[in-house]
Amino acid sequence: MEAYDLAVIGAGPAGLAAAAAAYEAGVKKIILIERDREMGGILEQCIHTGFGMFYFREDLTGPEYAARFIKKVKAYGITFKLNTMVLQITQDKTLVAVNKEDGLLMIKAKAVVLAMGCRERTRGAILIPGTRPAGVITAGTAQRFVNMEGYMPGKEVVILGSGDIGLIMARRLTLEGAKVKMVLELLPYSSGLTRNIVQCLQDFEIPLLFNHTVVDIHGQDRITGVTIAEVDIETKKPKTGTERKVTCDTLLLSVGLIPENELSKQVGLALDPATNGPVVDEGMATSVEGIFAGGNVVHVHDLVDNVTRESEIAGRSAARYILEQKKAATLKLKTKAGQGVSYVVPQIIHAQQMAEEIALSFRVKEVYKDKRLEVSLATDTKTKVIRVRKRRILVPGEMQEIKVKKEELLAAIGTGESASGLVLTISVRKEDEDENE
Amino acid sequence: MNKEIICIGCPMGCPLTVTVEAGKVTNVTGDTCRKGKEYAEAECINPTRTVTTTVSIKNAMYALLSVRTSKPIPKDKIGECVRHLRRIEVEAPVTAGEVIVKDILQTGADLIATKSLDLYQ
Numbered sequence: 001m002e003a004y005d006l007a008v009i010g011a012g013p014a015g016l017a018a019a020a021a022a023y024e025a026g027v028k029k030i031i032l033i034e035r036d037r038e039m040g041g042i043l044e045q046c047i048h049t050g051f052g053m054f055y056f057r058e059d060l061t062g063p064e065y066a067a068r069f070i071k072k073v074k075a076y077g078i079t080f081k082l083n084t085m086v087l088q089i090t091q092d093k094t095l096v097a098v099n100k101e102d103g104l105l106m107i108k109a110k111a112v113v114l115a116m117g118c119r120e121r122t123r124g125a126i127l128i129p130g131t132r133p134a135g136v137i138t139a140g141t142a143q144r145f146v147n148m149e150g151y152m153p154g155k156e157v158v159i160l161g162s163g164d165i166g167l168i169m170a171r172r173l174t175l176e177g178a179k180v181k182m183v184l185e186l187l188p189y190s191s192g193l194t195r196n197i198v199q200c201l202q203d204f205e206i207p208l209l210f211n212h213t214v215v216d217i218h219g220q221d222r223i224t225g226v227t228i229a230e231v232d233i234e235t236k237k238p239k240t241g242t243e244r245k246v247t248c249d250t251l252l253l254s255v256g257l258i259p260e261n262e263l264s265k266q267v268g269l270a271l272d273p274a275t276n277g278p279v280v281d282e283g284m285a286t287s288v289e290g291i292f293a294g295g296n297v298v299h300v301h302d303l304v305d306n307v308t309r310e311s312e313i314a315g316r317s318a319a320r321y322i323l324e325q326k327k328a329a330t331l332k333l334k335t336k337a338g339q340g341v342s343y344v345v346p347q348i349i350h351a352q353q354m355a356e357e358i359a360l361s362f363r364v365k366e367v368y369k370d371k372r373l374e375v376s377l378a379t380d381t382k383t384k385v386i387r388v389r390k391r392r393i394l395v396p397g398e399m400q401e402i403k404v405k406k407e408e409l410l411a412a413i414g415t416g417e418s419a420s421g422l423v424l425t426i427s428v429r430k431e432d433e434d435e436n437e
Numbered sequence: 438m439n440k441e442i443i444c445i446g447c448p449m450g451c452p453l454t455v456t457v458e459a460g461k462v463t464n465v466t467g468d469t470c471r472k473g474k475e476y477a478e479a480e481c482i483n484p485t486r487t488v489t490t491t492v493s494i495k496n497a498m499y500a501l502l503s504v505r506t507s508k509p510i511p512k513d514k515i516g517e518c519v520r521h522l523r524r525i526e527v528e529a530p531v532t533a534g535e536v537i538v539k540d541i542l543q544t545g546a547d548l549i550a551t552k553s554l555d556l557y558q
Contacts, residue, residue, distance in 0.1 A: 037498065047503035047551065048489045061489055063503055063552035067533055147491055150500030175490060175519045195445040199486065202443070203512065392469075395448045 004079070005029040005322050007095055007109035009086050009263065012041020013304050014295025014311040015115030016069035021315030022113070023076045027322050031107060032073065032080040033097060039073070039080065040066035041117060043304065045144045048168055050195075054305040065304060081105075089267045093290055111318040114264060114278070114286070114293040115311060118257040118300055120165075126255050128160075130217030133224075139165040139254035146172055154250030158226055159183045160214050162190035162197075163397070164302070166254025171200035180204070181246060184212040188233055189367055191397030193302075214251065215243060223251055257300045267291065274343035275299040281348040282358050283317035284310065292318045299345050299361070302399050306361070333377070333409070333422040340365055340428030342396070349424065351409045359401045362426055368394040371428050373402055377412040378423045384412045394428060402426065440481050446472030455481045485509035488518050489551070492537060497529035497554040504537055506546040514542055522548070529556045 005027045008015045011034035019032045038044065043051070046062030053059055056068070073080065084099040095107040120138040135154060143165065145151040155178050159166045162185040170180045183201060188210050190197055201208050209228075215238050216227035225247040229238035259277040261269075270279040270287035277298040278286040284294050294311030301307045331352050335344040344362045360375070371394060375387040386408050394400060404424070413422060438458070444451045449469065455477040456464035465477045479485075487509045491501035510518065518541060527537060531550045538548035 044552070047491065047505075049487050049505065059487070061503065061505055061551040064533060067553065147503060148499045148501060150491075150493070175515070193445075194443065194448055194450040197450075198443055198445050203486070203515075393447065393449045398448055 001094075001106045001108050002031075003029075003108045004031045005110050006031070006113065006318055007093070007107055007111075008032045008113045008115055008315075009089075009095070010034065010041065010115035010117055010295075010297070011036075011039035011073075011080060011082075012115065012117050012295070013043055013066065013069065013307045014117065014297065014314075015041075015113065016066070016073055017308040017311040018113040018115055018292075018294050018315035018318070019078050020069060020072045020076065021312035022319040023073075023078060023315075025316045025319035025323075027319045030076075030078045031109070032078055033084050033086055033095070033107075034080065034082050035085045037082055039070050039082070042140070045140070045147045046168075047147045048172075051304050054303065055308055062304075069308075086263060089263050089291070091267060091288060110322045111290045111292065113311070113314050113318050114291065114297050115295050115314075116260045116263065116297045118259045118296040121253070121256045121258060123253060125258075126253070128214055128217055130226075131219055133217070133219035133222050135219070135223035135249055136217060136251045136253070139163075139169045139252045142169055142250075142252055143172070146176060152176060152178065153252070154178060154248070156181060156248045157250045157252060158214070158228075158246055158248040159252045159254060161185065161254035161256070162192050162208060163254045163256065164192045164196050166252060167192045167196040167200040169252055169254070170206050171204060174204045174206065178250075180206050181248060182207045182209055182228075184214065184228060185210050186213045186231060186236060187211070189395070189397075191395075193397070213238065217251065218245075223249060226251055257296065259297050259300065261297060264293070264297070269293075272343065272347055274337060275345060277345075279347045280345065281350055282346050282354045283320075283350075284314035284346070285317055285321075290318075290321060292321075299343065302397065306399065306401075310361075331413070331422075333413075333424050335360060336423050336425040337362065338374075338376075338425040338427030340368060340371075340394075341426050344426055349409070351406065351413060351422075354406050354409075356407075357403050357405045359403050360424075360426060362400050362402075364394045364396055364400065364428055366396060368428055371430060373400070374427045374429050375402060375404060376425050376427070377409065378421075378425065379413060380421045386412050442477065442480055444468065444473045444476050446470070446476055453477050457481050484512040486512050486515055488515055490519050490522060492522050492548075493526040494531065494554060495526060495528045496556055496558075497531075498557045499554065502527060502531055502537075502554055503551045504548050505551050506541065506544070507549050508546045510542070510544040510546050514544060518542055518544075529554045 043062035043066040051065040088096040097105040230242035292314040294314030295307040333349040373389045453467045494502040
């Protein structure tokens with residue numbers, strides 16, 4: 001059994017940031033465990049730019065962004081194990097892992113940061129009918145093939161889903177000589193950035209069809225084509241009579257990401273069904289004492305800059321836990337996704353021990369224009385609006401952030417309130433709408 | 438001449454109509470903030486893009502080395518740039534930031550490595 005102060009699972013952007021932040025906060029005996037053959041995670045295959053605009057105020061590629069943190073982790077002398085898969089975490093923070101050199105490996109840690117990231121939804125997750133030929137792959141898999149391994153997945157491509165990875169791959173495959181015939185989107189809007197729609201599709205005259213999906217897959221050994229159809233905006237069901245066949249040798253799926261929480265479930269962490277990630281507090285502490293989490297394992301982010309910031313909080317909190325052995329204070333608020341909001345992270349706030357100001361991350365349910373974002377605090381006896389922000393546009397594809405201050409929360413709670421029943425709600429309201437639902 | 442473009446300044450994605458006369462933007466409509474005009478100027482007079490792609494690499498952990506142009510190049514040269522790079526093969530070790538092709542296609546931009554790859558086996 002090897003003993004460490006802190007074990008970080010996953011050396012992608014989240015794990016790298018958490019490990020570096022914990023080290024900077026005074027924890028020296030740290031182990032970083034990565035299942036791939038190098039550190040950096042998904043950033044290594046994201047060779048396009050757009051990373052670091054907020055964190056570094058520079059426009060970096062994925063590998064360049066990752067390298068800055070890998071350099072730090074190496075300079076700090078943090079132990080890292082590559083090609084190593086963590087199989088289990090126990091409540092007393094013992095990790096069971098496996099790799100070729102050590103075989104089965106037991107690691108005992110005082111605290112753990114979960115930084116496993118997320119994985120792509122596949123054909124099975126969205127239940128596309130049809131045969132099961134080769135050539136139906138996720139956009140991220142194609143990205144790894146094209147950008148790192150040197151394989152082209154096909155020559156004639158249809159892409160289902162207009163998330164950023166799908167858009168980026170439309171451009172990438174076109175530049176590498178494939179014909180990208182179209183991008184289909186089930187919804188009436190794209191969850192991708194406008195910049196990507198312009199620079200990845202319009203620059204190359206690739207059509208983007210909203211309210212469309214794939215209803216059939218053809219081909220025996222290799223995919224030969226798909227049947228596409230328009231869907232009803234309300235029911236999302238294919239409209240009969242709108243089906244048409246499109247030949248292709250590859251179907252790329254860019255249909256969403258799911259936080260990777262097998263280990264979290266095993267150790268019994270409370271999960272939030274809205275995010276598919278662990279329930280966390282303002283310090284990214286999960287429901288099991290000494291286990292923290294950050295990045296896409298908690299909720300899927302759009303920007304790596306936010307993954308870094310969130311995971312630095314997780315790393316610093318883990319360091320504080322190791323060095324001070326502090327228990328959470330009793331005054332506890334729950335956050336709630338109100339009208340028009342699909343989730344809020346963190347789910348729990350300890351108002352007495354929080355930083356002077358914290359950011360609440362959330363997503364809205366649909367596209368809203370000229371609305372107010374409202375943060376209100378409900379106690380057993382009253383509801384008080386503590387913050388209102390006007391927003392010209394809110395889109396589900398862009399994670400939103402609103403800040404709350406410790407003093408305003410404590411003032412709104414007042415004195416003599418019971419520690420239970422405190423709920424902080426974020427809602428989307430029309431400009432002229434009353435605060436009562 | 439009128440050009441229809443979508444502003445990429447924010448998720449609003451305002452549809453802009455840009456009037457270009459004698460190589461100058463003389464009018465922009467459809468913009469709802471100052472970003473619209475700035476974007477219209479840049480996009481209609483001399484649209485540029487930073488190109489990110491790969492070149493073949495020998496004796497490295499991977500078959501490919503990721504690269505980028507050191508600054509944005511004219512948009513209409515992207516295709517030529519990527520085709521030009523198909524013939525290029527480098528050898529490990531390579532350090533991120535290293536110049537792979539100097540002044541690519543006389544654009545004034547260098548092609549630089551975005552990843553360090555060590556000699557492998």
